[in-house]
Amino acid sequence: xxxxKIAIAATIGLFFVSLCPARADDHVGVFAGGQTDFSNFVFIxxxxxxxxSLGNGVAVRGILDTGGYDYINSKLGAVKANFGGGELDLLYxxxxxxxxxxxxxxxxxxxxxxxxxxxxxxxxxxxAEVRLSLDGGNISGPWRVDWNGFYGVxxxxxxxxLALTHALSSQWRLGxxxxxxxxxxxxxxxxxxxxxxxxxxKSEIQFSTGASWESGFTPRAYFKALIYQxx
Numbered sequence: 001x002x003x004x005k006i007a008i009a010a011t012i013g014l015f016f017v018s019l020c021p022a023r024a025d026d027h028v029g030v031f032a033g034g035q036t037d038f039s040n041f042v043f044i045x046x047x048x049x050x051x052x053s054l055g056n057g058v059a060v061r062g063i064l065d066t067g068g069y070d071y072i073n074s075k076l077g078a079v080k081a082n083f084g085g086g087e088l089d090l091l092y093x094x095x096x097x098x099x100x101x102x103x104x105x106x107x108x109x110x111x112x113x114x115x116x117x118x119x120x121x122x123x124x125x126x127x128a129e130v131r132l133s134l135d136g137g138n139i140s141g142p143w144r145v146d147w148n149g150f151y152g153v154x155x156x157x158x159x160x161x162l163a164l165t166h167a168l169s170s171q172w173r174l175g176x177x178x179x180x181x182x183x184x185x186x187x188x189x190x191x192x193x194x195x196x197x198x199x200x201x202k203s204e205i206q207f208s209t210g211a212s213w214e215s216g217f218t219p220r221a222y223f224k225a226l227i228y229q230x231x
Contacts (some may be wrong), residue, residue, distance in 0.1 A: 047061040161179045
């Protein structure tokens with residue numbers, strides 16, 4: 001898939017970009033990453049401040065993603081799904097000392113191709129919806145807590161992540177995370193260790209691995225990673 005190749009190339013490119021120094025008043029943050037468990041996908045995105053800097057006032061965020069997964073239909077047998085789409089959000093960001101958070105509202109548009117075609121799949125074809133999102137974090141001494149998630153008002157889908165890490169050095173932090181996602185047709189949970197490592201000024205790689213459970217499937221391992229850089 002063309003979008004998958006673009007996202008992978010962008011992820012590699014962001015690694016080298018992350019080695020560049022950032023300005024004191026950052027106005028743009030770029031990120032890319034991926035995950036593998038019951039579904040495999042990659043994504044790229046950027047957040048741009050419309051105010052004095054990131055973390056204060058109004059901002060916009062855009063995301064592109066693509067991936068795929070397999071499932072069993074009682075009549076069709078094994079079905080392969082490939083999806084790709086994008087999202088554009090309007091955010092309000094707030095930062096105070098070691099606390100930061102943003103709330104957002106935006107639109108997500110995703111196309112899912114099914115082989116063989118499963119007309120009963122509610123995500124089949126082009127699906128658009130409004131999404132509400134919440135992201136943030138707080139640092140207290142060596143401890144850091146991060147949270148993020150969204151709720152889609154049309155498909156009634158959601159995701160949420162909560163991570164707690166402890167600084168091991170000026171570069172490394174280590175802890176654990178809990179993640180959940182789903183809609184009326186399925187639910188998925190992940191629990192495992194989470195780590196972050198600074199690789200440059202205002203840049204970090206985050207990764208986690210552990211156990212993943214999805215309704216109707218045997219549990220399996222997951223792995224995900226994200227790279228972030230602000231300018």
